[in-house]
Amino acid sequence: MAEDYQKSKNQAIQEISKKIRLSFLIITLVIVTLFVVVLNHIYGSYSLSLAFLPDISVAMIVGIALFLSVVGLVFSIGISRQVLRIIHDYSSRLEKILNITRDLREEIYGDILLEKIMDYALAITSSQAGSILLLDGDSLVFKIAKGQKDQELIGTSLKKGTGICGWVADNAKPIRIIDAAQDKRFNPEVDSMTGYETKTILCVPLKTNSEVIGVLELLNREGGFPYRERDEEIIMYLAEQAAISIIKTKFYEDQKNYEIHLTEMLLEAIDFQIPEKRGHSRRVARYSNIIARGLNMSEAERKKLYLGSLLHDVGFLKINSDETFKKEEYTRHPVVGYEMIKPVNFYADIAPFILYHHERYDGYGYPAKLRGEDIPLEARIIAIAEAFDAMISHISYRIPVSFQEAVDELRQQAGAQFDQELVDIFVTNIEPQHIKV
Amino acid sequence: MAEDYQKSKNQAIQEISKKIRLSFLIITLVIVTLFVVVLNHIYGSYSLSLAFLPDISVAMIVGIALFLSVVGLVFSIGISRQVLRIIHDYSSRLEKILNITRDLREEIYGDILLEKIMDYALAITSSQAGSILLLDGDSLVFKIAKGQKDQELIGTSLKKGTGICGWVADNAKPIRIIDAAQDKRFNPEVDSMTGYETKTILCVPLKTNSEVIGVLELLNREGGFPYRERDEEIIMYLAEQAAISIIKTKFYEDQKNYEIHLTEMLLEAIDFQIPEKRGHSRRVARYSNIIARGLNMSEAERKKLYLGSLLHDVGFLKINSDETFKKEEYTRHPVVGYEMIKPVNFYADIAPFILYHHERYDGYGYPAKLRGEDIPLEARIIAIAEAFDAMISHISYRIPVSFQEAVDELRQQAGAQFDQELVDIFVTNIEPQHIKV
Numbered sequence: 001m002a003e004d005y006q007k008s009k010n011q012a013i014q015e016i017s018k019k020i021r022l023s024f025l026i027i028t029l030v031i032v033t034l035f036v037v038v039l040n041h042i043y044g045s046y047s048l049s050l051a052f053l054p055d056i057s058v059a060m061i062v063g064i065a066l067f068l069s070v071v072g073l074v075f076s077i078g079i080s081r082q083v084l085r086i087i088h089d090y091s092s093r094l095e096k097i098l099n100i101t102r103d104l105r106e107e108i109y110g111d112i113l114l115e116k117i118m119d120y121a122l123a124i125t126s127s128q129a130g131s132i133l134l135l136d137g138d139s140l141v142f143k144i145a146k147g148q149k150d151q152e153l154i155g156t157s158l159k160k161g162t163g164i165c166g167w168v169a170d171n172a173k174p175i176r177i178i179d180a181a182q183d184k185r186f187n188p189e190v191d192s193m194t195g196y197e198t199k200t201i202l203c204v205p206l207k208t209n210s211e212v213i214g215v216l217e218l219l220n221r222e223g224g225f226p227y228r229e230r231d232e233e234i235i236m237y238l239a240e241q242a243a244i245s246i247i248k249t250k251f252y253e254d255q256k257n258y259e260i261h262l263t264e265m266l267l268e269a270i271d272f273q274i275p276e277k278r279g280h281s282r283r284v285a286r287y288s289n290i291i292a293r294g295l296n297m298s299e300a301e302r303k304k305l306y307l308g309s310l311l312h313d314v315g316f317l318k319i320n321s322d323e324t325f326k327k328e329e330y331t332r333h334p335v336v337g338y339e340m341i342k343p344v345n346f347y348a349d350i351a352p353f354i355l356y357h358h359e360r361y362d363g364y365g366y367p368a369k370l371r372g373e374d375i376p377l378e379a380r381i382i383a384i385a386e387a388f389d390a391m392i393s394h395i396s397y398r399i400p401v402s403f404q405e406a407v408d409e410l411r412q413q414a415g416a417q418f419d420q421e422l423v424d425i426f427v428t429n430i431e432p433q434h435i436k437v
Numbered sequence: 438m439a440e441d442y443q444k445s446k447n448q449a450i451q452e453i454s455k456k457i458r459l460s461f462l463i464i465t466l467v468i469v470t471l472f473v474v475v476l477n478h479i480y481g482s483y484s485l486s487l488a489f490l491p492d493i494s495v496a497m498i499v500g501i502a503l504f505l506s507v508v509g510l511v512f513s514i515g516i517s518r519q520v521l522r523i524i525h526d527y528s529s530r531l532e533k534i535l536n537i538t539r540d541l542r543e544e545i546y547g548d549i550l551l552e553k554i555m556d557y558a559l560a561i562t563s564s565q566a567g568s569i570l571l572l573d574g575d576s577l578v579f580k581i582a583k584g585q586k587d588q589e590l591i592g593t594s595l596k597k598g599t600g601i602c603g604w605v606a607d608n609a610k611p612i613r614i615i616d617a618a619q620d621k622r623f624n625p626e627v628d629s630m631t632g633y634e635t636k637t638i639l640c641v642p643l644k645t646n647s648e649v650i651g652v653l654e655l656l657n658r659e660g661g662f663p664y665r666e667r668d669e670e671i672i673m674y675l676a677e678q679a680a681i682s683i684i685k686t687k688f689y690e691d692q693k694n695y696e697i698h699l700t701e702m703l704l705e706a707i708d709f710q711i712p713e714k715r716g717h718s719r720r721v722a723r724y725s726n727i728i729a730r731g732l733n734m735s736e737a738e739r740k741k742l743y744l745g746s747l748l749h750d751v752g753f754l755k756i757n758s759d760e761t762f763k764k765e766e767y768t769r770h771p772v773v774g775y776e777m778i779k780p781v782n783f784y785a786d787i788a789p790f791i792l793y794h795h796e797r798y799d800g801y802g803y804p805a806k807l808r809g810e811d812i813p814l815e816a817r818i819i820a821i822a823e824a825f826d827a828m829i830s831h832i833s834y835r836i837p838v839s840f841q842e843a844v845d846e847l848r849q850q851a852g853a854q855f856d857q858e859l860v861d862i863f864v865t866n867i868e869p870q871h872i873k874v
Contacts, residue, residue: 094531098674101538105681106646209543237535244542248685254782255692261781262699266706268777269754273710317706321758340705344698345691 101241110249117242118144127218134214149194163187165215174204178226202227206243285309287385294425308353353378360417380419403432538678547686554679555581562668564655571651586631600624602652611641615663639664643680722746724822731862742815745790790815797854817856840869
């Protein structure tokens, strides 16, 4: 694409250069004419005979010189102005693309990204309607449609290879059509579905590294004008940037999906492999969040705490299932969990919450016997949430106590096993209906 | 940044417009002069007295007209050429940035990305040396350095707030310095370390959405010239694109890291929770790969098969650990594993390998009783690899058989339990030393 731009610019420069050469010719002519006039005037007055001069009056010659001179100058100025227009037009388009590229790059949601691409394409080309179709197997699926009855199109699909869009996707080439009805590739079905009358079309492939992922179609440029080469050029550039962005947001969304499902798998593995702890991790996360809200933690901090709470017992997955409740094995789980989570870049922040969630405020916990504020805040929160759930739930071998008994026990341990302030916040905010078994 | 470009362009346009107005003035002067000459010539010859004309010879007037005319025309052409240079320069820079942006966008490896950013920045500004430093807590760490003794700098760090780079990172503003030694912010330590003499500096922040992630520093523009405003402008734009790309490649790398560690966690969970199967998944993946190579599968296909083999028993994580080897529970694991993996977009392709790895070629397997080629190739491969490992390893309750006995058993089941062709490939390529317990 950049080569295409280069070409257009070079064509413009060539045209201008041609005009500059023409101005040079005019200047030369003017100078020669004036020179002749002067020679004639000076030497003529001294009666020097210039045989080659035709017998016309000096007035006539000066008149011609005047005329040519003015024409030449006006012409030169015209060129300068034209060049200015070209700079303006050309660089505005590049700047527009740079700004659009930045905007598309920063968009992380696939749906919004497609909306933006469509809106930019419509605005740049002054089109009345348009759509974005993405390849899904052998079909081109309408992801965005703007125009009449656009909502009916979303989700419907065209078979690859049929219609203008199919041709563009198959050939990975752009197409401009002046009168759709006259083009044998045009498939009038969509129009008959939407009741829209397609006249002019500009359709370009969305491709990355030679792989076509879909097409961008623009319909009916305003005023009934056909799409120009420069419309195609700029939309091709937009389409290229758009295709990269579509791939990137897809990756981003897949990554979120991956993270959600893999965390879920780990939690389910804990639930199924250590049935004594079923549901414990999720409940601890819920209780931790009650304290986090009481502390007015930011959303980002609460999110980290929530994830740390969900994974606080992940270490059990690396302790042999038949030895989980042997004391020397059981007490290894914070360190084992920490070592599992620490090397995960996305989770490096939460690893200490896991490592220290069995520390006690009075320094008699494990594994590091940290004391008081030396224990990370989040680990102190998880300790309370975890102890509360252990008391009221059917986990491990103990018989659960009542809500009130659990609250009383926390109060009693405040300042010893637990952080006094955090216990206060928890018991103030926890209510019996928060407990779902 | 785009506004800055806009401004520079508008300034250029204003200058040109001014020159065009000046040419108009010259043209007007030339026309008036010539007009006077003509009037004088025509009416003068008819002895019409023009009182306002000074008493100079017609030759003189024509000479002046000639001179002004030529000056005016040459001047106009000069403007056209200057405008052409500006177009060329300005749009080349934008095009360069568009091409660079595309190149940076497509780079997925963080190290190569930084190298590219550095090389582009050096080339665009004709700088002799430069470096990229990224913020890590309170330090700016040298990630890339080009120039003398550059390798010694990599990995060393500057305290945030010290030196030129520190100033730029703190203030999130670019800086241009003509003589480093004269600037009180300049920290000569790096020079004394590298033996390099820094003279001119252009240092810009690497920032995204107002967050500074590092700085890009360029030293000693060639020829000893100071950096110009336009160098700063283009490097600021490059830095902006570079910063987005740095963040994106970091995310991409973190995602890979996440995928590796989370897959590892699942495998370890299987190993620890079902000790009877310890190491089984990794060995099956190795054996599957032997068949894949024998089939000349592409690297991408082999990668998918490898991952599918690693995760073929993931379903066991969602079967209660004390019921794993009860037949009705055991035979659920392909379906359970499939349902775990199917919703993971990155893994959707491999879900069928998991679902069908207990099908038999003769149609007597489970869960779907598929037959022959209806079973996906990868599932047929995993079936052989898994059976082989089950025979020769200490997994489950069986006593392992010898390498030769296992090979013979596979041969015997070829065409019945297993795909004949795949068994042939496996037994041809497997050797006793491939088996690590």
